[in-house]
Amino acid sequence: MTPFLLSGLLLLTGAQDAPDADVQIAPQTEFQTPEERLNERLDALAAAGPREAPPLVDEIHALWAHSGSDTVSLLMDRGRVAEQAENADIAARMYDHVTQLDPDFAEGWLAAGRMAAQAEDWGYALETLNTALTLEPRRYDAYLTIARLLERANEAEAALEAYEDALAIYPAHEAATEARDRLLALLAGRAL
Numbered sequence: 001m002t003p004f005l006l007s008g009l010l011l012l013t014g015a016q017d018a019p020d021a022d023v024q025i026a027p028q029t030e031f032q033t034p035e036e037r038l039n040e041r042l043d044a045l046a047a048a049g050p051r052e053a054p055p056l057v058d059e060i061h062a063l064w065a066h067s068g069s070d071t072v073s074l075l076m077d078r079g080r081v082a083e084q085a086e087n088a089d090i091a092a093r094m095y096d097h098v099t100q101l102d103p104d105f106a107e108g109w110l111a112a113g114r115m116a117a118q119a120e121d122w123g124y125a126l127e128t129l130n131t132a133l134t135l136e137p138r139r140y141d142a143y144l145t146i147a148r149l150l151e152r153a154n155e156a157e158a159a160l161e162a163y164e165d166a167l168a169i170y171p172a173h174e175a176a177t178e179a180r181d182r183l184l185a186l187l188a189g190r191a192l
Helices: 003-017 034-047 053-065 070-084 088-101 106-118 122-135 140-152 156-169 174-191
Strands: none
Touching (some): 106 140
């Protein structure tokens, strides 16, 4: 081997061993279970403003949507597709299958409740939404759906309470804040 080639190899191998001064190694983060991540994101949501909340909401919904079951995920996907295609019967059937297959999956109960509300099956809607809240008491979206149902039933005080429950979890939710303020004004007007 020529001295020039040997010195070139030595330089090349030496360069591989020495870290670049500009390269920064990311700090290692501790592994979090999905439940730990969910708790952390919900805590952050409780303190988030309108700008910080949307990405937290997206991640929270993704964590809630994860069932751990391929069958349940497939049924939920089919239900969402049917719902988007405005085929409420198929969507409701898919979500009802989910609640039967995995009765501990709050997302399935919430979806079934949403479809029942759309079909104006108020009793079943409230039952399924309450089941979702029993399984996951931080489902602000279940509180919002219940609040809207109660408003339609002219139960302003109960609707106000449901909006306030939702806002305790997600204070930056604009529609819930507007609805709460509207109901507060309505109830104040009744009191006069």
